[in-house]
Amino acid sequence: MKLLFICLDGVRVDLALPHAVAADPAFAAPDHAADPRFSAGGADGTLPPEEAADLGPIAPTLARLAAGDSRSEGTIIPMWMTPPTDSGPGWASILTGSRHEESNVWWNEFVGHHLAKRPDILSRIFFANPSARTLAAATWDAFVAPHGPGPIIHQRVDQQRTGQHQLFLPDQSRGIDAADAAVCQWATWRLSHEGPDAAVVYFEGVDATGHEHGADSEQYREAIKRVDEWTRHMVKAVSERHEQLAEDWLIVVTTDHGHKAGGGHGEDEVEVRRSFVIAHRVGGALPEPIRAARSLRSHEVMDLLLDSIGVRQGWMEAPGVGELRDFDTTGPTRDLHFEW
Ligand SMILES: [Zn+2]
Incomplete structure (x- = not known):
């Protein structure tokens, strides 16, 4: 099974899909406590569903993906992010299946991160089958740029050389919205004509608008509409491949x-910690692992998706592998068994 994984930064799901949030009690409150270091008291600024719905549907594509239909099953699973x-x-947690302690990514600077040892979901698919064809496109350089913080998605230059792994970072000079549009166009063409495995x-754009205008703004809702439309373009591309090629x-x-x-995130407010995973299988039933999921934490997403698309892999279990040790240089022992 092929995977199209769409990452929308900073989307308030209670505004984008108020009915879905109201329908599932697991969306009501976080399923685990915040570390007090990253707590602002957990205040809840969630809009009541009627009030949010009154603002009009702003994410018709997301709603349709989540609802599914008689041919294509869809779902939306509540997810609670762990502060900070x-x-x-x-994103490091979602894309590498890591807790913050494991990735050592706590802030956007990625200082001292362990991402070299926490490979991303595309790399994990490649490890399972080195013939895999993968691509990543992102407006934020932390995802794909070799010169940026991170990057979360590994470079894999050997596979880039053969076109098996393609990365795209748009020109940022005309603003975030133009960059998002370029990401959409680049990805949609390749999804349509090349059909990568993942x-x-x-x-x-939504996150940038949230910072500038706050979630309680017309601009924020318009930004959600825009990425919903970009999502539709990519869904259209892979749906056509399903129809034409039975993929x-x-x-x-x-x-x-x-x-x-008023804009901003980073701590433990309910409307900030609340996330979601929408899953939709084009022309079929959802994989069993996704059907069984009731509520998720971000570090569980990668394994859930690998299981769902049938990617199996194991890690070498050997004590001491990966451990770095040094010793004080006091000179040789002169034990001739080991003297060479
Ligand atoms: Zn973000």
């Missing part, structure tokens, strides 16, 4: 955090 709810730790596509696609959409009414 900054983008770096959030793709990660990331859009920053089996799993489409997944998620976010790394919400936004406060």
Whole structure:
């Protein structure tokens, strides 16, 4: 099964899909406590569903993906992010299946990160089958740029050389929205004509607008509409491949955090910690692991998706592997068994 994994930064799901949030009690409150270091008291600025719905449907594609239909099954699974709810730790956790302690990504600077030892979901698919064709496109350089923080998605230059692994970082000079549009166009063409085995596509526009105008703004809702439309383009591409080539696609959409009414995130407010995973199988039933999931934490997403698309792999279990040790240089022991 092929995977299209769409990453929408900073989407308030109670605004984008108020009915879905109201319908599942697991969306009501976080399923685990925040570390007090990253707590602002957990205040809840969630809008009541009627009030959010009154603002009009702003994410028709996401709603349709989650609802599914008689041919294509869809679902939306509540997810609770673990503070700090900054983008770096959030996406590193989602895309590498790591807790913050494991990735050592706590802020957006990625200082001292362990991502070389915490490979991303595309790399894990490549490790399972080195013939895999993968791509990633992202407005934020932390995802794919060799010169940026991170990157979360490994470079794999050998596979880039043969076109098996393609990375795209758009020109940022005309603003975030133009960059998001370029990401969409680049990814949609390749999804349509090349049909990679797995793709990660990331859009920053909603988060940037949240910071500038707050979640309680017309601009924020318009930004959600825009990425919903970009999502539709990519869904259209893989749906056509399903129809023409009978390819089996799993489409997944998620976010790394919400936004406060006045803008901002990073701590433990309910509307900031609340996330979601939408899964939709084009022309088929959802894989069993996704059907069984009731509520998720961000570090569980990668394994859930690998299980769902049938990627199996094991890690070498050997004590001491990966451990780095040095010793004080006091000179040789002169034990001739080991003297060479
Ligand atoms: Zn973010």
